[in-house]
Amino acid sequence: MSNRNKAGLxxxxxxxxxxxxxxxxxxxxxxxxxxxxxxxENGPSGRAVLGVVFDPSKPASVAEKNAVMAAxxxxxxxxxxxxTGKAIEAGDVGGASGVAALYVTKGVNVGAAAKSKKLITIGxxxxxxxxxxxxxxxxxxPKVEIVVSRSGAAAVGAVFKAAFRMMIREV
Amino acid sequence: MKINLFAGASVGLCILASATTVxxxxxxxGAMQQLFNEPVTTSATGSPQRxxxxxxxxxxxxxxxxxxxxxxxLPTLLGRVAGLDVLNWGAAGADVSVRGYDxxxxxxxxxxxxxxxxYLDHYGYTAWATLPVQLHEIRQIEVVxxxxxxxxxxxxxxxxxxxxxFNPKFDNARSVTVRSGAHGFGEVSLIxxxxxxxxxxARVSAGASxxxxxxxxxxxxxxxxxxxxxxxxxxxxxMTQLNDKTELRIEGSxxxxxxxxxxxxxxxxxxxxxxxxxxxxxxxxxxxxLIQLSAYQNDLSAKHIVVGNSARxxxxxxxxxxxxLFKVGAKHTIRIGAEYRHNKVNTAPIAGGELSYDxxxxxGMWNWAITDKLSTTVAVRQDxxxxxxxxxxxxxxxxxxxxxxNRSIKKASYNVGVVYRPTGYDxxxxxxxxxVQVPTLVDLGAIQVKVVSGPFTIxxxxxxxxxxxIVTNYELAYDRALPALNAKIGVSVFTQKSEDVKGMPTxxxxxxxxxxxxxxxxxxRNIGDSKMTGFELKASGTLDGGFTWRGDYTRTDVKDxxxxxxxxxxxxxxxxxxTPSYRAxxxxxxxxxxxxxDGFARFVGKSAYYNSASxxxxxxxxxxxxxxxxxxxxxxxxxAVSGQNLMKGAQVQTPGLEVERxxxxxxxxxx
Numbered sequence: 001m002s003n004r005n006k007a008g009l010x011x012x013x014x015x016x017x018x019x020x021x022x023x024x025x026x027x028x029x030x031x032x033x034x035x036x037x038x039x040x041e042n043g044p045s046g047r048a049v050l051g052v053v054f055d056p057s058k059p060a061s062v063a064e065k066n067a068v069m070a071a072x073x074x075x076x077x078x079x080x081x082x083x084t085g086k087a088i089e090a091g092d093v094g095g096a097s098g099v100a101a102l103y104v105t106k107g108v109n110v111g112a113a114a115k116s117k118k119l120i121t122i123g124x125x126x127x128x129x130x131x132x133x134x135x136x137x138x139x140x141x142p143k144v145e146i147v148v149s150r151s152g153a154a155a156v157g158a159v160f161k162a163a164f165r166m167m168i169r170e171v
Numbered sequence: 172m173k174i175n176l177f178a179g180a181s182v183g184l185c186i187l188a189s190a191t192t193v194x195x196x197x198x199x200x201g202a203m204q205q206l207f208n209e210p211v212t213t214s215a216t217g218s219p220q221r222x223x224x225x226x227x228x229x230x231x232x233x234x235x236x237x238x239x240x241x242x243x244x245l246p247t248l249l250g251r252v253a254g255l256d257v258l259n260w261g262a263a264g265a266d267v268s269v270r271g272y273d274x275x276x277x278x279x280x281x282x283x284x285x286x287x288x289x290y291l292d293h294y295g296y297t298a299w300a301t302l303p304v305q306l307h308e309i310r311q312i313e314v315v316x317x318x319x320x321x322x323x324x325x326x327x328x329x330x331x332x333x334x335x336x337f338n339p340k341f342d343n344a345r346s347v348t349v350r351s352g353a354h355g356f357g358e359v360s361l362i363x364x365x366x367x368x369x370x371x372x373a374r375v376s377a378g379a380s381x382x383x384x385x386x387x388x389x390x391x392x393x394x395x396x397x398x399x400x401x402x403x404x405x406x407x408x409x410m411t412q413l414n415d416k417t418e419l420r421i422e423g424s425x426x427x428x429x430x431x432x433x434x435x436x437x438x439x440x441x442x443x444x445x446x447x448x449x450x451x452x453x454x455x456x457x458x459x460x461l462i463q464l465s466a467y468q469n470d471l472s473a474k475h476i477v478v479g480n481s482a483r484x485x486x487x488x489x490x491x492x493x494x495x496l497f498k499v500g501a502k503h504t505i506r507i508g509a510e511y512r513h514n515k516v517n518t519a520p521i522a523g524g525e526l527s528y529d530x531x532x533x534x535g536m537w538n539w540a541i542t543d544k545l546s547t548t549v550a551v552r553q554d555x556x557x558x559x560x561x562x563x564x565x566x567x568x569x570x571x572x573x574x575x576x577n578r579s580i581k582k583a584s585y586n587v588g589v590v591y592r593p594t595g596y597d598x599x600x601x602x603x604x605x606x607v608q609v610p611t612l613v614d615l616g617a618i619q620v621k622v623v624s625g626p627f628t629i630x631x632x633x634x635x636x637x638x639x640x641i642v643t644n645y646e647l648a649y650d651r652a653l654p655a656l657n658a659k660i661g662v663s664v665f666t667q668k669s670e671d672v673k674g675m676p677t678x679x680x681x682x683x684x685x686x687x688x689x690x691x692x693x694x695x696r697n698i699g700d701s702k703m704t705g706f707e708l709k710a711s712g713t714l715d716g717g718f719t720w721r722g723d724y725t726r727t728d729v730k731d732x733x734x735x736x737x738x739x740x741x742x743x744x745x746x747x748x749x750t751p752s753y754r755a756x757x758x759x760x761x762x763x764x765x766x767x768x769d770g771f772a773r774f775v776g777k778s779a780y781y782n783s784a785s786x787x788x789x790x791x792x793x794x795x796x797x798x799x800x801x802x803x804x805x806x807x808x809x810x811a812v813s814g815q816n817l818m819k820g821a822q823v824q825t826p827g828l829e830v831e832r833x834x835x836x837x838x839x840x841x842x
Contacts, residue, residue: 035206079202142595142654143223144207150501162461162498163198163219167207169543170501 027071028140029124034078039164044100051099064105109133214313214333226548226588228316241799241813253723261431263400269330271750275433279329293486295611303404303424305360317644318606320584321550328606328642339372340410352835355383370412377405385828391783396439402428417455437781460497480520506536521619524562556580567690608640630690638671658712674698674742699733724755751776782826807841
């Protein structure tokens, strides 16, 4: 085998090995979401309830809700907060209470209702930030990425600490 | 001046403390690292950044790395970093450089603790034993490879080592360590963090160590120039929350140490150091951004033996700096800063004179996240130095007045970087940087000594017209994560040019001819340029079963280009010969429930260095092996056995003392 072919084989092998995981890791995303909340001015500490918003008519949304609730279990330590989960149907967001933030499953948009209640919304798909379905998107694969909507944050009065803002992507 | 300086700083602190629109302040490194799953640094641009996104070649040694290293000193730790060179002169004396150009009293690596310079300005180097820090209170060591003068100012030309300690506001570091070993080694260190109420937190630390100096088998080295190393140091670090969103950090330190060190003329000196420092930093988040005002003073008393004469230098540095870091819109982060520095030292061994300079500097940084995948950073800094001399001159020196030292050095530096991340796995980084290595106070005239050689007397005098060395560096790097292998790899290529390299005084070449009323004199001269090119390969990862591995290889090729009339080897600046062509590291570790086992191998290519007669002496390629085995017994008790230079009882790494095997046992109790 020529050196050029060997180099090509090595490169292809490396690219195959690096293929991204097919599914998001719900536990990792929720952990990042919880830790990110601690960088809010006057952010939560101690025990905090994360509302997990889902649409019962959408199987993917229900599956993600189940995965997130399972990941949180009886309580998930995420930096200075211990998250507990509370499943909330999309139509019930307007009446939600006692939650520190909402975790919005894929395909669900409760942006308007959340804004009216001044609730922070978090999703695992960066597209939800640009569509207005969530204020913040988090993901853990292949590396931690956090995207925050400046207008969305302003709408709910959320202010992140300056150092944190310098390390994330704002849109 | 001291009173005025700190009075001015205090007024500024009060103004900031009374700001009404303030919010958060210092960086919580631990929480940030936990969130982003990687170390966070401010040493690349002054802005907090993830280590993988910094527009600079960086390595970060974590607290866990330090714990598992088994190292008892900083040069041992740094010697395991890709691309770093270490010259071990004695049991506690070492010089460190980045990618070549290492030398006795290595001037090209700027070393700081929490941003405070611990690099000693009188001779322009770092005496590692003087650093008032215990290894267990270090959160991380940030190593920047290449110039970073645009952020840190003069002398950050080869690289920067910024030691970040645990922050008493966020981190609860409490431990006591007792360490003992062969060759009379003994060490004790204590770190204790505590809080008083909701708004005050502090960390105090202290440590002492001693050991036998390595055996002297070299007839060229006088036993009178060696003594057993010992050090005592203490540090206090307090954080006061002035209001909900403004904090005041006050740090103080003291150290008293003695080491056998190699002077820049390649002669050993049984040097004694006493250092102290006080620093105040006020950080506040206002509508105008994160504003940080800091002021510090370093005091140094260093007693060297210079060509048979006792030379005591008393050096005081005072620094006041102000910076504002803010974000404009979603994509622009900007830092603007100003700094004032006053530096003074007496002449020695012949007293009677004092050199001082004032430096005014302004700096700025602009980071632009052009797209999600592409960002660029531009940082610039302008330093204006005004040199002065006062006092008398030794008899037999040329009839010049102190006005001859009235001289300004005005130099700009920059760092430019582009970071492109085409995927979540790949990072491409291109950087260009220009750094300024200012002549040291000794170079400029603090050294005054006469040497009697047979019937002749020759004087050594500083050179106030010496030009700074300008170091320009270009680097292209590619990093790739391999998640399927739990690994990452990286490659970088770089080229660096050093203009107006400094040459040392040499008896082979008179710099100032004698006259009927003055002696022949030797001095420091700019002797030409030097160019370095090289590449670096790195890989690291984890394996099932608790194993970790790491490897790196850095190759450099240095070519000296002297100005006509100068011979680098005569001027102790033959970097093409003194820089090894390669240095490489291999590390393998394993962690179980209660055990950790780590091994480290280092390989250094052949080189040459000056012996005590200033003759270049070949040094064969060598390999060293170190290791650490630790057992955690619960309730914070850990027992560790570690060793360095395990392959040989004594090994030639320099023309100086042979490096001896070191085996240590330590007991640590954390609470």
